[in-house]
Amino acid sequence: MKEIKMVDLQTQYLNIKNDIDNAIKSVLDSSAFINGKHVQEFSSHLGEYLGVKHVIPCANGTDALQIALMSLDLKPSDEIICPDFTFISSAEVIGLLRLHPVLVDVDYNSFTSTLKNIESAITVKTKAIIPVHLFGQAAEMEAIMDLANKYNLYVIEDTAQALGSDYIFSDNTKKKLGTIGTIGCTSFFPSKNLGCYGDGGAVFTNNDDLYDRMKMIANHGCKKKYYHEIIGMNSRLDTLQAAVLDVKLKHLDEYIESRRKAAHYYTDKLQGIEDIVTPCENAYSYHTYHQYTLKVLNGKRSELKEFLNSKNIPAMIYYPVPLHKQEAFRTIARTHSSLEISEQLSQEVLSLPMHTELDKEQQDYIICSIKEFFNK
Numbered sequence: 001m002k003e004i005k006m007v008d009l010q011t012q013y014l015n016i017k018n019d020i021d022n023a024i025k026s027v028l029d030s031s032a033f034i035n036g037k038h039v040q041e042f043s044s045h046l047g048e049y050l051g052v053k054h055v056i057p058c059a060n061g062t063d064a065l066q067i068a069l070m071s072l073d074l075k076p077s078d079e080i081i082c083p084d085f086t087f088i089s090s091a092e093v094i095g096l097l098r099l100h101p102v103l104v105d106v107d108y109n110s111f112t113s114t115l116k117n118i119e120s121a122i123t124v125k126t127k128a129i130i131p132v133h134l135f136g137q138a139a140e141m142e143a144i145m146d147l148a149n150k151y152n153l154y155v156i157e158d159t160a161q162a163l164g165s166d167y168i169f170s171d172n173t174k175k176k177l178g179t180i181g182t183i184g185c186t187s188f189f190p191s192k193n194l195g196c197y198g199d200g201g202a203v204f205t206n207n208d209d210l211y212d213r214m215k216m217i218a219n220h221g222c223k224k225k226y227y228h229e230i231i232g233m234n235s236r237l238d239t240l241q242a243a244v245l246d247v248k249l250k251h252l253d254e255y256i257e258s259r260r261k262a263a264h265y266y267t268d269k270l271q272g273i274e275d276i277v278t279p280c281e282n283a284y285s286y287h288t289y290h291q292y293t294l295k296v297l298n299g300k301r302s303e304l305k306e307f308l309n310s311k312n313i314p315a316m317i318y319y320p321v322p323l324h325k326q327e328a329f330r331t332i333a334r335t336h337s338s339l340e341i342s343e344q345l346s347q348e349v350l351s352l353p354m355h356t357e358l359d360k361e362q363q364d365y366i367i368c369s370i371k372e373f374f375n376k
């Protein structure tokens with residue numbers, strides 16, 4: 001059996017090696033290492049894939065969130081609502097811009113912020129909501145958009161873990177996650193659904209004014225070179241990474257299907273174990289399983305993790321500490337309600353190996369090992 005990894009980027013590369021090598025070589029041959037045609041081509045292909053008017057590539061997913069927030073007319077001490085149980089980026093850029101993250105509890109089943117919690121956190125200072133489509137599952141976007149319209153709030157979707165996922169509206173129409181809110185943000189970190197071979201990210205929007213503004217922000221605040229209208233950033237997608245991404249974008253749907261197939265296999269085989277809750281799929285969400293995350297009950301998580309590790313099976317805790325317990329947010333974060341689900345999840349979650357090259361033999365070994373642990 002091949003060594004089991006959380007993410008097997010090497011085998012994935014070997015399967016498309018020729019195309020990737022040629023794409024990298026064409027950048028080397030052109031020696032246009034900053035921007036240039038590869039970046040433009042990839043951006044327009046991604047826009048077509050997502051069905052969104054504008055894509056602005058940038059240096060990473062955290063920058064994408066920062067660019068999005070900087071493009072809105074916010075002032076210090078404005079409040080932005082984001083989930084308590086997630087990766088740090090969304091709350092981090094809120095703090096960096098001297099705004100206040102208002103942390104809300106998440107739903108136990110879907111790991112995403114619930115409408116009720118978001119609504120109860122809205123104050124006169126609230127300016128935006130950042131739903132995070134955690135682990136590849138959509139937050140309740142239709143209801144969140146209604147709420148945002150009612151209170152006149154911006155919605156910035158953190159799509160770093162869910163690029164390619166469809167949102168299914170109640171009338172059965174679909175849209176790609178990241179294209180429903182005011183602005184969508186994503187990351188091309190190597191392990192993400194669409195990952196490059198280094199860092200990368202992008203923002204998307206259908207709004208022409210925000211597009212102009214975000215493009216300017218990502219480019220030192222200027223439209224015309226050396227004429228700076230606002231304070232911006234230097235955030236570019238590397239040209240080599242754009243060339244890699246343009247090749248991998250063609251495989252994204254196929255990669256998503258492999259993840260879903262592997263996830264459904266786990267879910268099917270792991271039924272009936274008392275101390276394990278397998279992930280759910282909400283009806284409105286075409287789950288892309290960036291992570292396959294179990295909940296391990298009755299305090300058995302660390303023992304299970306150690307047992308799996310001793311059998312050369314990696315398993316990871318995403319995320320061990322909820323944001324409201326992070327020292328960095330001690331003075332700036334606000335909360336209006338209990339964050340008990342988030343705390344509970346940080347004690348129970350365990351993500352199993354999940355990637356596009358996971359084979360049945362590896363999965364059977366992982367599943368058998370989990371069963372062995374619980375039958376001991």
Ligand SMILES: *Cc1c(COP(=O)(O)O)cnc(C)c1O
Binds near residue numbers: 089132186
């Ligand atoms: C990965 C990730 C980010 C940040 O992406 P980087 O490219 O690493 O900056 C932001 N939000 C979520 C939910 C992520 O998983």
